[in-house]
Amino acid sequence: MIRTVAIVLAALALCACSGFQTMLDPAGDQARDIDVVWKTMLVVCGVMYVLVLGFLAWALWRARGAGRLAPDPITGETPADPQLRRSLTGWTALIAAGLVVLTTVSFLVDRSLAEAGPGPLKIKVTGNQWWWLIEYEGDLPSENVLTANELHLPAGRPAVIELRANDVIHSFWVPNLSGKEDLIPGRINYIAVTPRRIGDFRGQCAEFCGLQHAKMAFDVRVDTQKDFEAWMRRQTTSAANPTDARAVTGKQVFNSKACVMCHRIQGTDAGGTTGPDLTHLKSRRHIAAGTLPNDRGSLQAWIADPQGIKPGTKMPRVPLSADELNAVVAYLETLK
Amino acid sequence: MTPVDGHLALTAPPPEEHVRLEKTWSDPKGVWGFLTAVDPQAIGKRYIVTGLVFLVLGGLLAAAMRAQLSRPESGLIDPDRYNQIFSMHGTTMMFLFAVPIMEAMSLYLTPLMVGSRTMAFPRLNALSYWVYLAGGILIWVAFAMDVGPETGWFSYVPLSGPQFSPGKRTDIWAQMVTFTEVAALAAAVSTATTILKMRAPGMTLGRMPLFSWSTLVTAFMVIFAMPAVMLSTTFLISDRLIGTHFYNYAEGGQTLLWQHLFWFFGHPEVYIIFLPALGFVSEITSTFCRRPVFGYPVMVLALVATGFLAFGLWVHHMFATGLPHLGNSFYTAASMTIAIPSGVQIFCWIATMWDGKPRFPTPMLFVVGFIVTFVLGGLTGVMLASVPLDTQVHDTYFVVAHFHYVLIGGAVFPLLGAIHYWYPKAVGRMLNETAGKVSFWLIFAGFHVAFFPMHIMGLWGMPRRIYTYPEGMGWDGLNLVSSLGAYVLAAGFAVYFLNLIVSARRGQPAGANPWGGGGLEWATTSPPPSYNFGFTPVVEGREPLWKVKDKLPVMTGLSADHREVLLTSVVDATPEAREGSPEPSIWPLVTAVALTFVFLGSIFNEWFLVWGIPPLVLAILGWFWPRPSHARKTGAKREQAPPGALA
Numbered sequence: 001m002i003r004t005v006a007i008v009l010a011a012l013a014l015c016a017c018s019g020f021q022t023m024l025d026p027a028g029d030q031a032r033d034i035d036v037v038w039k040t041m042l043v044v045c046g047v048m049y050v051l052v053l054g055f056l057a058w059a060l061w062r063a064r065g066a067g068r069l070a071p072d073p074i075t076g077e078t079p080a081d082p083q084l085r086r087s088l089t090g091w092t093a094l095i096a097a098g099l100v101v102l103t104t105v106s107f108l109v110d111r112s113l114a115e116a117g118p119g120p121l122k123i124k125v126t127g128n129q130w131w132w133l134i135e136y137e138g139d140l141p142s143e144n145v146l147t148a149n150e151l152h153l154p155a156g157r158p159a160v161i162e163l164r165a166n167d168v169i170h171s172f173w174v175p176n177l178s179g180k181e182d183l184i185p186g187r188i189n190y191i192a193v194t195p196r197r198i199g200d201f202r203g204q205c206a207e208f209c210g211l212q213h214a215k216m217a218f219d220v221r222v223d224t225q226k227d228f229e230a231w232m233r234r235q236t237t238s239a240a241n242p243t244d245a246r247a248v249t250g251k252q253v254f255n256s257k258a259c260v261m262c263h264r265i266q267g268t269d270a271g272g273t274t275g276p277d278l279t280h281l282k283s284r285r286h287i288a289a290g291t292l293p294n295d296r297g298s299l300q301a302w303i304a305d306p307q308g309i310k311p312g313t314k315m316p317r318v319p320l321s322a323d324e325l326n327a328v329v330a331y332l333e334t335l336k
Numbered sequence: 337m338t339p340v341d342g343h344l345a346l347t348a349p350p351p352e353e354h355v356r357l358e359k360t361w362s363d364p365k366g367v368w369g370f371l372t373a374v375d376p377q378a379i380g381k382r383y384i385v386t387g388l389v390f391l392v393l394g395g396l397l398a399a400a401m402r403a404q405l406s407r408p409e410s411g412l413i414d415p416d417r418y419n420q421i422f423s424m425h426g427t428t429m430m431f432l433f434a435v436p437i438m439e440a441m442s443l444y445l446t447p448l449m450v451g452s453r454t455m456a457f458p459r460l461n462a463l464s465y466w467v468y469l470a471g472g473i474l475i476w477v478a479f480a481m482d483v484g485p486e487t488g489w490f491s492y493v494p495l496s497g498p499q500f501s502p503g504k505r506t507d508i509w510a511q512m513v514t515f516t517e518v519a520a521l522a523a524a525v526s527t528a529t530t531i532l533k534m535r536a537p538g539m540t541l542g543r544m545p546l547f548s549w550s551t552l553v554t555a556f557m558v559i560f561a562m563p564a565v566m567l568s569t570t571f572l573i574s575d576r577l578i579g580t581h582f583y584n585y586a587e588g589g590q591t592l593l594w595q596h597l598f599w600f601f602g603h604p605e606v607y608i609i610f611l612p613a614l615g616f617v618s619e620i621t622s623t624f625c626r627r628p629v630f631g632y633p634v635m636v637l638a639l640v641a642t643g644f645l646a647f648g649l650w651v652h653h654m655f656a657t658g659l660p661h662l663g664n665s666f667y668t669a670a671s672m673t674i675a676i677p678s679g680v681q682i683f684c685w686i687a688t689m690w691d692g693k694p695r696f697p698t699p700m701l702f703v704v705g706f707i708v709t710f711v712l713g714g715l716t717g718v719m720l721a722s723v724p725l726d727t728q729v730h731d732t733y734f735v736v737a738h739f740h741y742v743l744i745g746g747a748v749f750p751l752l753g754a755i756h757y758w759y760p761k762a763v764g765r766m767l768n769e770t771a772g773k774v775s776f777w778l779i780f781a782g783f784h785v786a787f788f789p790m791h792i793m794g795l796w797g798m799p800r801r802i803y804t805y806p807e808g809m810g811w812d813g814l815n816l817v818s819s820l821g822a823y824v825l826a827a828g829f830a831v832y833f834l835n836l837i838v839s840a841r842r843g844q845p846a847g848a849n850p851w852g853g854g855g856l857e858w859a860t861t862s863p864p865p866s867y868n869f870g871f872t873p874v875v876e877g878r879e880p881l882w883k884v885k886d887k888l889p890v891m892t893g894l895s896a897d898h899r900e901v902l903l904t905s906v907v908d909a910t911p912e913a914r915e916g917s918p919e920p921s922i923w924p925l926v927t928a929v930a931l932t933f934v935f936l937g938s939i940f941n942e943w944f945l946v947w948g949i950p951p952l953v954l955a956i957l958g959w960f961w962p963r964p965s966h967a968r969k970t971g972a973k974r975e976q977a978p979p980g981a982l983a
Contacts, residue, residue, distance in 0.1 A: 021809060023795055024796070033724065034725060037724050037725045038719075041725060045719065049712060052686070052707070055683075056686050059686050059689040059690035063625075063689055063693065072626070074626060074628075074692065075627075075879065080690075080691045084630055084690070087683075088634065088687070095675055095679045099672045099673065099718070102718065106724060107665050107668070110665065167494070168494050169494070169591070178727070181656055182656045182657045184591055184657060184658070185494055185591055186591050187585075187592070189658035206799045206800075207656075207731060208731075208801040211419065213801060214801075214805065
């Protein structure tokens with residue numbers, strides 16, 4: 001028992017320092033509004049629960065020792081009946097009143113969530129088994145940004161995210177910013193988010209989407225408007241040509257092996273679109289949709305055996321010699 | 337050992353009448369007798385035992401999942417196996433345990449509670465059991481052969497469609513659903529007809545036991561809800577097998593159509609599980625508080641209201657799919673409204689305790705555990721009804737916590753109480769009280785330790801249906817606690833089941849009415865004879881046995897030499913006619929086998945739908961083939977066969 005309590009306390013302490021995927025630490029307008037509904041619910045439902053338990057405890061207390069031996073049943077009207085009937089009416093009215101309050105709060109907040117606010121940033125997110133394609137529309141086609149598994153947002157500016165799916169249903173969910181919205185093949189959905197706090201957050205697919213549903217996460221970075229614009233500018237640039245000899249070899253390997261069939265690296269011959277864009281791979285925090293940290297060891301492990309790390313992933317194991325593997329990783333590390 | 341009480345069966349016939357009735361109503365002995373049985377008690381018992389076997393199997397799957405999730409990045413179970421396990425857990429618990437066992441309880445109890453010799457369609461009951469058994473065996477054999485379902489018990493398209501779920505896994509799942517729904521429909525039709533037309537004289541609708549009211553409402557819900565899921569799985573299987581495009585958006589189909597059809601069934605489904613449980617709670621509370629449940633008319637209205645409202649809530653499973661906001665708000669209001677009938681019923685039960693003389697043997701402990709647990713689950717249900725809040729907690733462990741609170745707390749606790757309560761009636765022996773109490777406390781404590789932390793996991797962002805999670809999300813400790821709780825829960829179930837097994841041999845013999853209950857089922861011996869009641873009881877109040885001291889008014893006039901039942905009017909239960917009731921028959925089993933041949937074959941080749949029809953037609957012809965009347969067979973004076981003796 002003591003151990004259980006200790007574990008719960010430890011878990012609570014842990015949560016306090018890892019609030020990057022929780023609805024209880026809102027960092028945007030929508031999540032904050034929903035938090036109001038949550039707190040209202042918690043209070044109203046909490047009071048009702050206490051009332052029920054109180055009545056139950058009272059009933060049990062009153063009845064203590066009453067029926068050790070089964071006494072004769074009571075069949076007629078009892079003296080307490082009229083009083084209980086009045087209480088039942090009152091109880092029903094109380095439930096109804098509580099529900100009216102909750103429905104109203106819920107309805108008003110729902111309306112506020114449907115409105116994005118003026119001048120929203122437009123982003124398109126497409127769900128794939130099991131990664132996220134993210135596109136920003138610039139003023140000119142050359143300013144469009146294509147990236148994957150990492151969403152950048154400016155603080156204080158509303159963003160409207162258009163949600164689509166290429167294969168099966170997924171669900172876009174960043175609990176610190178807003179509720180979730182499904183990405184459904186054949187439909188287009190929208191979700192509005194207005195982040196307020198600068199920081200790193202995490203989102204995760206919330207609709208079961210097959211074998212690797214568990215490993216379909218993404219990072220969210222909320223920046224100042226200035227930092228966001230700088231990030232956007234960097235993302236529109238093409239990949240720089242590698243200078244390091246090993247990275248040059250790596251580029252050749254990348255372009256001569258199966259890698260190029262699925263991945264795009266802007267400014268090179270690699271133009272595949274079935275996998276994530278790698279033009280600025282090293283600017284992201286994680287690889288394989290939140291599965292591994294983006295460091296050299298992880299890149300090597302992932303390329304050497306993607307099926308071992310994320311069984312069923314659409315990325316095949318491409319046979320590479322040790323030298324080739326090291327070269328490809330060296331090349332990928334230049335994609336900043 | 338002496339029986340628990342000296343109560344004799346109030347409806348016991350004189351000895352020589354007993355012999356004649358036994359000869360008329362007994363199913364044959366031996367294996368053949370087992371296969372041809374039509375006695376609702378026999379069918380009900382085997383249905384309940386089968387349901388409990390599936391509960392154990394589904395529970396073992398849950399234990400496996402809790403082992404996998406007890407720590408982050410656990411490699412115990414690979415993702416493909418895990419997805420099959422959680423799909424099988426949901427499928428088994430919903431389709432093979434919860435709904436069938438509630439149907440089974442009503443098959444067993446309905447004729448006893450309404451004072452009838454049998455049910456309206458005994459052969460249909462037999463068919464229901466065989467079809468259900470075939471469906472259960474089918475999917476579990478498939479699972480053992482690594483072709484278990486992998487797309488969840490909800491099997492959303494397009495994930496479950498031909499493109500993303502190749503192979504036979506989903507086809508087998510879809511056909512298993514068809515099996516169990518056919519079984520449920522058959523049982524529901526039989527239950528509803530029995531309750532409406534075969535009640536003992538004087539048992540007006542206003543005097544009906546609350547359990548019968550709840551099963552009556554449930555039966556109608558089954559009749560309206562099950563066709564939706566059969567339609568949806570049939571569309572799915574035809575998309576998969578013969579290339580239709582019901583759900584293929586690229587060819588004009590609709591992805592969301594599946595969700596609408598599935599949840600139009602799926603939400604009433606939880607009330608189909610839950611309403612019979614409310615009936616159990618009412619019966620147990622009334623018996624152990626020594627007074628009728630407070631507010632009978634309100635209770636009945638609440639059951640009926642829940643039955644209607646249950647069909648207007650399904651969209652709250654789809655708040656994140658981008659449906660119009662205004663429309664969603666109606667479903668919010670409807671979903672919240674259901675808190676009113678539920679809240680009213682909770683009040684009435686507590687009021688019954690408050691104003692009664694309660695004692696607390698095991699069934700009553702389960703009732704108190706039910707109130708404490710179910711109310712919490714109901715309140716989180718109110719939270720889920722709110723569109724904005726639902727978009728946060730939908731598809732997280734918060735929802736997992738919620739529906740286990742309402743399904744285990746709201747349906748399984750009452751079921752365990754009910755089994756403990758009616759076990760002496762069915763088996764003739766009492767369960768051990770000490771073991772019963774130990775099992776209750778282990779189950780109650782284990783349940784809350786296992787499931788309460790899931791609320792917090794959900795709020796902290798843990799999605800459902802994930803086979804693993806990374807370290808550092810803050811979920812590790814809670815998951816470990818939850819897994820430990822799950823094993824305590826499992827230990828509680830082990831004690832409970834052991835008690836069921838041991839007490840069947842060693843339990844104290846039970847009299848006709850060991851708990852001093854007021855319902856008609858306590859007016860006959862434990863276990864009841866094949867003909868249930870020697871004389872048809874006549875009912876003069878809601879708790880007929882509490883109205884009388886030692887003599888229950890009865891009615892005579894039903895034949896002892898052939899199977900005859902009394903039909904009464906729907907509202908007032910005034911006697912209307914004597915009706916024949918069918919003899920044991922092998923044809924329900926043959927029909928079930930023929931049906932299995934069609935369903936199973938069609939998974940592999942659509943032509944089975946053609947080849948499979950002649951055997952099915954032959955089986956049904958055999959079933960309905962007119963045969964010499966009982967009188968002619970026994971050489972007695974020629975007599976008109978009672979009408980309706982075929983069905």
